[in-house]
Amino acid sequence: MTAVTDLLAGWMPGQRWFGGKGRDWAEVSDEGFFLDQSDPVLSVHRVQITYTDGATETYLVPLSWRESPAEELAGAFIGAVTGSNGTENYAYDAMRDREATVPWLTHLVAASTVGPMRFHPAGVAHIPEGLPGDIISTEQSNTSLVYGESAILKLFRRLEPGLNPDVEIHDALRRAENPHIAGLLGHIEIDGAPGEEPATVAMLQTFVPNASDGWRLATSSVRDLYAEADLHADEVGGDFAGESERLGEATASVHADLARVLPTEPADRDWYRTLAEQMTQRLDAALAVVPDLAEHADALRTLYTAVAGTEEPVTRQRVHGDLHLGQVLRTTSGWIVLDFEGEPARPLAARRELDTPLRDVAGMLRSFDYAARHMLVEQPDDPQRAYRAQEWAERNRAAFCAGYSAAGGVPLAADSALLRAFEADKAVYECVYEARNRPHWLMIPLSSLSRLTSGD
CATH class of the missing domain: 3.90.1200.10 (Aminoglycoside phosphotransferase (APH), C-terminal lobe)
Structure with missing residues (x-):
């Protein structure tokens, strides 16, 4: 187990969105890549957990990395990892690090492909590029960020192959011009194992203020x-x-x-x-x-x-x-x-x-x-x-x-x-x-x- 995997294994069970509370783990592994290498660095990790009953689950965990501790992010601190040059790198929950939330919409506007992750703007309305996102703290199975008063990004924590029905149905109702939904602005997916459908990572919708x-x-x-x-x-x-x-x-x-x-x-x-x-x-x-x-x-x-x-x-x-x-x-x-x-x-x-x-x-x-x-x-x-x-x-x-x-x-x-x-x-x-x-x-x-x- 790598140092990052070890950090995640100790941190994930305490998160509200983690669905495996109380289950015994047999094995854990993670696969990560850099989504943005500015300051702070943003990495995205797929953490696969195998339970003792043989079942497996895969969770998506974005991390932000800083060269020194950030006191204002003490509540989002996950741990420190020593790099190959002997310096300490400090890992934070990237969804709670406002500066690390900007790249999601930047890549969505650009329809980027970064490693295994692909960004799909719906092309129907303005996406507020450049704004940081503020986390909604009341959610449980997912994590959402509000960007200003115009957009909300929902990150699906547990990954499964296939298009998430939240994206699929919102897209269908958008095409039907149904007035009782918040408009779909785009979605993000990540490639899986060979032969598997991509998994839906996130969706961006119009934010409904004052509701x-x-x-x-x-x-x-x-x-x-x-x-x-x-x-x-x-x-x-x-x-x-x-x-x-x-x-x-x-x-x-x-x-x-x-x-x-x-x-x-x-x-x-x-x-x-x-x-x-x-x-x-x-x-x-x-x-x-x-x-x-x-x-x-x-x-x-x-x-x-x-x-x-x-x-x-x-x-x-x-x-x-x-x-x-x-x-x-x-x-x-x-x-x-x-x-x-x-x-x-x-x-x-x-x-x-x-x-x-x-x-x-x-x-x-x-x-x-x-x-x-x-x-x-x-x-x-x-x-x-x-x-x-x-x-x-x-x-x-x-x-x-x-x-x-x-x-x-x-x-x-x-x-x-x-x-x-x-x-x-x-x-x-x-x-x-x-x-x-x-x-x-x-x-x-x-x-x-x-x-x-x-x-x-």
Whole structure:
């Protein structure tokens, strides 16, 4: 193991974007090249980790190098490496070193090829060359830089062969002139092993300033409702139903354009059976983690069995794959949908498969439930709050569905076994997540499963 590999192996497990936390490593290697050799020097490393179970993952890590310590970058310091001439070289997380963020856009404007990395400008709008980027500290699986108020670069940390669906779908919706996305300005890819497709490294989009994310707006509405003990959800000044309806319309617009410009196909019986089997397998795995799911297990299996035999017609198409209130922004002109890469933990090939728009609808309906009930965690035994949370959730779920249907989305039947099953499957996933990360939040998906399995 080289000195740089050794540094990265010690630093990566502590990063939010690293997905292998808690897994035992068998081997690690890195392959790097220089993207810019000015001051600071910028190198890019592909770090391949082999775990003891035989699985491998490859991560992208840009480093900036300085000849002396930079006190202002103490929080980004990774370590020092002694060069062949005996001098110390100081390595920093290049995404947190503003001076080292300039070359990404310089190369994108020039459509450069640097070593195995190729830069592809979309050629549709101005790219702010020469500006440094400021990191967004709240992200988890990826890392993003904002350049001024005009562009945002998302670096995909975990590399897989193939075009990332975030790039592919944004490009398709740009061609369709859909108004509910932030425009794609370009993307970057890196060559893989012989015979492999290039992996997507990053994408550049138009930055949307002065926008509010859907989760923040929705939860603010819930707080307003809780503060007005004598008013119903439709009487509170912060009523969110109008926004929920417009969000439903925006979601339907995105789905319609994806079906128009990307492939579609009718679902066959094998698809329904496979879907039901996958849901059942996820339930079985979740039961081992969340014993409280046991009381719902039989009803969930019955619900999933109904999916295998349903006659609901489905036209499979490209979808968002991980839609919730945190993935949408409200601007002065309407809703913008973000992050079309799907669930980052799933293999890229699976995220690019055709699916039903009902999966996205179910994800958003689950998000309304979370927004309504998140404050119940503080007062779980308050029946008045529980009633108001249910009232808010029902009102906004109904408004979203009404907007979606009115804008020409796939029909949303009230008795849809598919939609109910997708919601339940998502709630089972949430139970596992909460049990592992926020046990005091487990009550939220469990209460939803009570509703979903009772047929209410």
